[in-house]
Amino acid sequence: MTDQQKIHPVPDVEASPQTSPTAPLMVQSSSKSDRGNPVEEYPPPHRNFPVVHSKTPKKRSCCCRCLCWTVSLLLLLIVILGIIVGILFLVFRPKLPKYSIDSLEITQFNLSSVDSSLSATFDVTITARNPNKRIGIYYEGGSRLTVWYTETKLCEGSIPKFYQGHRNTTMLVLPLSGQIQNGTGLLTTLQQQQQETGNIPLRLRVKQPVRIKLGKLKLMKMKFSVRCRLVVDALSANNAISIQSSSCKFRLRL
Template sequence: MADRVHPMKMQESATPDAPENPRSTASSTTCSLPVRKPTPAPGTYVVQVPKDVILRQPPPGNAHLAKVYARRATCRRSRCCLCLAWLVALLFLLAIAAGVLYLVFRPRAPRYTVDDLSISSFNLSAATLSPVFDVAVRADNQRNKKVGIYYGDGSDITAAYDGVTLCEGKWPAFYQPPRNETVFVTELRGTGLRLAAEVEQALTAAQRQGKVPLEVSVKVPVRVKFGAVRSWTIKVKVRCEVTVDGLRENAVILSRDCSVKVKKVLGFLGL
C-alpha cells in the first residue's frame, strides 16, 4: 500500500515559531518606544559661568552699555593723563621761576635776637602768678638787598621755662624793607598761673644761682616781596634760648641763641 501523504497545515507554517532567545525580542520592543527625558523638580538653580566669559562677552542687551562705559573709562584716563601733564608742566615752570628769583634777588633769612628782657609781677611766693615780660626783639634784614618782608596779623609769642608757658603776646604787624634793621618791644602777659611744686622748686633754685634759662618762641605769618612781586603767606618760626640773671625788671641777659625755621615750600629760595 502506498504511503499516505498528509498535507501540512497552512496556519502553522504561516505563523512563525516562538523565538528561541526571548531577550532579543524584549530589546527590540524596548528600542521602538520613545525615550522620555526626566523633568526637573521645580526650584532655584545656580548656573556657574566662567569669569572671562562674563567680562568679555556681555549679554546682547547690554553690549551697547558696555561700549559706552568703556568709552567713558577711556575718556577719564585721557583726562587724568592730560591733568597730570599740565601739573608736571606747571611744577617745571615754578621751578624755573624759583631759580630765576634766587639768581636775581639772592634771598636770605632774616636774623632775630632778643636784645632786652624785663620781668615784673613774678612772685614765686604767691598762690597764683600773673607775670609780665617786656621783650625787645631785633629783626635784621640787612643781608637782603632786594627782598622785603611783610609781617602779618595772627602771630604768637610765648615765654616758657622748662616747657611750661609763663606768658604770651603778639608780634606787631609791619613791613620791613631791604637792608633794614628794626627793634621793637612787645609785651607778654600771663594770668592766674599755677606752677607745679617741682617746677617752682627748680625755678627758685635757678634764680638763687643767678642763671634762669627761658625759651622765647615766635610764630608769625610773613609775605616776601621780590621787587614788585609778593609771595603767598608762609609761617616763620623763631626759637630763642635766653638765660637771664633773675626774674626781675631790667634783667641782665647772660646768653642768647636764636634759630629760624621757614616752611619748606620756600626753603629752596634760601629762606
C-alpha cells in the same frame, strides 16, 4: 610489458628562474633603501594645521588717554614752576631774616595772696634784621610770642604790624604778660634752680604771619616761626636781669 613511462613536470619557461615560488611579490620602484631593499614611496598624508589670525591692537581707552594727558600737564607745570623759582632766585638772591634777643626786663613776678597765682610781666627787646637787597617783609597781624620755662608758659604777647624794607634793622620792645595758676610750686622750683646753678633756661617762641614783597610783587601770606633759647641769671621783679646766652632758629612755613 614495457616500462611504465615516468612523467616529470616541465618547468615553466616563462617564469623567471631567479624568482622563488615562496618569495612574496613586491613592486619595485626606482628608489631603494640604504640596505639595498626597494622602498615604497607614498605621498605624505594631508594634515590640517590651525589657522592663526593676527590680533589687531586694541585702542587705548579714553580714561588712559586722560590720565596720560593729566600726568603730562602736571610734569609740564612742575617744570615751569621750577624755571620761575630758579629765575627769581637768581634775580633776587633771597636770604633768611635774622633775629636776636637783646634784653629782658621783668616788671612783675610775684604771687597773689588771694589764690596763689603767679603774675608775670616781661618787656623783651628783639632785633629783626632783613639782609635782602630787593626783598621787603610785611609783618601782618595775628602774631603770637610766648615765653616758656620747661613746659610752663610764663607769659605771652604779639608783634605789631609793620613793613621792614630792604637791608633794614628794626628793634622791637614788646610787652609780655601772663598768669600761672597755683604758682607756688613753680616759684619754689625757680628759686632752687637759681641757687644751685646760678642760671635759669627759658624758651621764646614766635609765630608771625608775613607777606614777602619781591620788587613790586606782593606774594601770598606765609608764616615765620622763630625759636630762641636763652639763659638768664635770675627771674625776679625790679632787678637787672642779665642774658648769659641766647640763640635763635628761623623757619618758614607756607
